[in-house]
Amino acid sequence: MxxxxxxxxxxxxxxxxxxxxxxxxxxxxxxxxxxxxxxxxxxxxxxxxxxxxxxxxxxxxxxxxxxxxxxxxxxxxxxxxxxxxxxxxxxxxxxxxxxxxxxxxxxxxxxxxxxxxxxxxxxxxxxxxxxxxxxxxxxxxxxxxxxxxxxxxxxxxxxxxxxxxxxxxxxxxxxxxxxxxxxxxxxxxxxxxxxxxxxxxxxxxxxxxxxxxxxxxxxxxxxxxKHLDGICHVYVDALAEMPKAQAIAFNAKTYRYGICGAMETLLVDQAVAAAFLPAMEQMFVEKGVELRGCQRTCALIQAKPATEEDWSTEYLAPILSIRVVDGLEQAIEHINRYGSHHTDAIVTEHQGRARRFLAEVDSSSVMLNAPTCFADGFEYGLGAEIGISTDKLHARGPVGLxxxxxxxxxxxxxxxxxxxxx
Missing domain, CATH: 3.40.605.10 (Aldehyde Dehydrogenase; Chain A, domain 1)
Known part of the structure; x- marks a missing residue:
């Protein structure tokens, strides 16, 4: 039988x-x-x-x-x-x-x-x-x-x-x-x-x-x-060092598209958007990344208009949403509304803004001046990981021993x- x-x-x-x-x-x-x-x-x-x-x-x-x-x-x-x-x-x-x-x-x-x-x-x-x-x-x-x-x-x-x-x-x-x-x-x-x-x-x-x-x-x-999605953000602050911010944003998206720590939305302070985004556009287009942007983004670079759905989508593909925000407060508000509580990063040289971002963003990993693709048990020194938990009970973030x-x-x-x- x-x-x-x-x-x-x-x-x-x-x-x-x-x-x-x-x-x-x-x-x-x-x-x-x-x-x-x-x-x-x-x-x-x-x-x-x-x-x-x-x-x-x-x-x-x-x-x-x-x-x-x-x-x-x-x-x-x-x-x-x-x-x-x-x-x-x-x-x-x-x-x-x-x-x-x-x-x-x-x-x-x-x-x-x-x-x-x-x-x-x-x-x-x-x-x-x-x-x-x-x-x-x-x-x-x-x-x-x-x-x-x-x-x-x-x-x-x-x-x-x-x-x-x-x-x-x-x-x-x-x-x-x-x-x-x-x-x-x-x-x-x-x-x-x-x-x-x-x-x-x-x-x-x-x-x-x-x-x-x-x-x-x-x-x-x-x-x-468990975790459901990896909708990860990088926020480029007005007081970010531009070459550093460009390298971090590019690596966060293009290191590997199919990992849960890949950046899916790039947030840029309006004070530096005009200086920051054109160079990023060239880097991403050369890499074959499709760009989708808010109205202010589309006024600065060639990007498809982003829909409301784009902000809450984990692409796991060479597609990136970009939004120009009024500052730190709007960036935090966007992340906590549309994010998946996985991994989010700020690029800034301002200590006070960095501390506020790290304290107020409700995610299992928050980062300063580092790309979100570092969200990984091996990189955290855990040896390996069983997964990345976005739950709040028992375990949160990369789950190791x-x-x-x-x-x-x-x-x-x-x-x-x-x-x-x-």
Missing amino acids: TESVLDYMTRLGRAARAASRVVASASTAQKNRALLATAEALDAARGELASANELDLAAGRANGLEPALLDRLALTPARIDGMIEGLRQVASLADPVGAIRDMSYRPSGIQVGKMRVPLGVIGIIYESRPNVTIDAASLCLKSGNATILRGGSEAIHSNRAIAACIQLGLAAAELPAAAVQVVETTDRAAVGALITMPEFVDVIVPRGGKSLIERVSRDARVPVI EGLTCEKYVVIGDGQLRGQNA
């Missing part, structure tokens, strides 16, 4: 729950051994990884996948290098599990503090990028969690090849194979099962398009760490009894 998707996912969930108890008590050395052995396995399997990835790319081209999605799907030698480096960097990071902070004596004589502990079992649902398999597995393992990984059907061959390397790493460290499980079925019912198993799964992290994240947020019976743990109170006494001093 063929196993149903629900029965299959239940089996994975039960195995993950059992494995989570083993991983939670594993030593730092044991977890690092698994990570470094996985890195060695990836390095040795470059040929197998490339062959598996080519199967996925060929199927993607045949199915008419857009160039941006094919780019996300590709496992280039440089990306395999990045996966290996990510594993080594996570292995080098401090282990958060078991750390105790803020121990203090209370009037009763007891000591109270907090210990950092794993979340348990983390379900991760993602699309296109097979390197997420390694990012997710490494962070979950180092933070003492078991994980169930459900990648997109378009990357199934790549994910299976990567999973084989992870299993070699786990075996080398004598950790249970179920500590990291990649869902083998491409049936969409697997997602529905994964997000409705609170008895086996403690948190869900969806990484992908807006429709996926909206569906998971709507249907999940398990807590979700600490975001995959929580705290419990630790109370140490020596026989004190409550009420004895009353």
Whole structure:
């Protein structure tokens, strides 16, 4: 009799729950051994990884996948290098599990503090990028969690090849194979099962398009760490240094169009717009970026008139919205109204305006004199990231090791009894 998707996912969930108890008590050395052995396995399997990835790319081209999605799907030698480096960097990071902070004596004589502990079992649902398999597995393992990984059907061959390397790493460290499980079925019912198993799964992290994240947020019976959009802004202040501002704005948009930290709207103070925008127009046009602007922008450069919808659109493409604003206050108002609480930057040499922007913009990352594309766990020193959360509860911004743990109170006494001093 063929196993149903629900029965299959239940089996994975039960195995993950059992494995989570083993991983939670594993030593730092044991977890690092698994990570470094996985890195060695990836390095040795470059040929197998490339062959598996080519199967996925060929199927993607045949199915008419857009160039941006094919780019996300590709496992280039440089990306395999990045996966290996990510594993080594996570292995080098401090282990958060078991750390105790803020121990203090209370009037009763007891000591109270907090210990950092794993979340348990983390379900991760993602699309296109097979390197997420390694990012997710490494962070979950180092933070003492078991994980169930459900990648997109378009990357199934790549994910299976990567999973084989992870299993070699786990075996080398004598950790249970179920500590990291990649869902083998491409049936969409697997997602529905994964997000409705609170008895086996403690948190869900969806990484992908807006429709996926909206569906998971709507249907999940398990807590979700998520972000919906990356509508990121760069605001060029009247007191910005122009060459610096031009370089930052250009890099924020063109570093990579398909990342959630790419700038989608450029805001420019009206006092410097006439001096700033023509040079930017030339740079962007030469790069093939389509410009859409407000009325004041269109009066200064060649741009299509921007619609109201443009201000709240994540393009993930060589398209940029530009708005000329009256100053800092209008820039902050625009960002808080149209932004997605992801990443926003100000370019200015004025300390007071910079501090006000950093304090009042309601985003998970706010930046001064730096491009928004720096919003990345690797760049933040987290080793890798499980995703970038725009939620305000539990984790916000790039979610690394600490975001995959929580705290419990630790109370140490020596026989004190409550009420004895009353």
